[in-house]
Amino acid sequence: MTRLQVRAFLYQLGCFAILFISVRFLAEKYTNLTGIWIPATAFVVGTLLSPKFQAVKTKDGEKLFMRWILLKGFREIN
Numbered sequence: 001m002t003r004l005q006v007r008a009f010l011y012q013l014g015c016f017a018i019l020f021i022s023v024r025f026l027a028e029k030y031t032n033l034t035g036i037w038i039p040a041t042a043f044v045v046g047t048l049l050s051p052k053f054q055a056v057k058t059k060d061g062e063k064l065f066m067r068w069i070l071l072k073g074f075r076e077i078n
Contacts, residue, residue: 004055004064011053011066011077020046053077 001009024042027033033041051068064077 002055002062004062008053008055008064012050016046016050019050 020042023045024038027038027041031041049069051066053064053066055062055064066075066077067073068075
């Protein structure tokens with residue numbers, strides 16, 4: 001794995017973890033969900049809302065790109 005691929009993995013993991021923990025806390029506090037449904041809901045919401053990062057080899061070298069459901073298109077991360 002290249003340095004940018006590791007960075008993409010860590011960014012993706014970090015964003016998912018933040019969303020998962022936040023949604024799990026909010027679901028536990030403000031809904032009537034119990035048992036396995038709290039982390040299952042947090043997992044689905046975290047998976048759908050977290051941005052996707054990917055390292056791509058271009059003619060200018062390897063670059064890091066991000067795609068998010070809330071933004072249109074791909075964004076280059078410097």
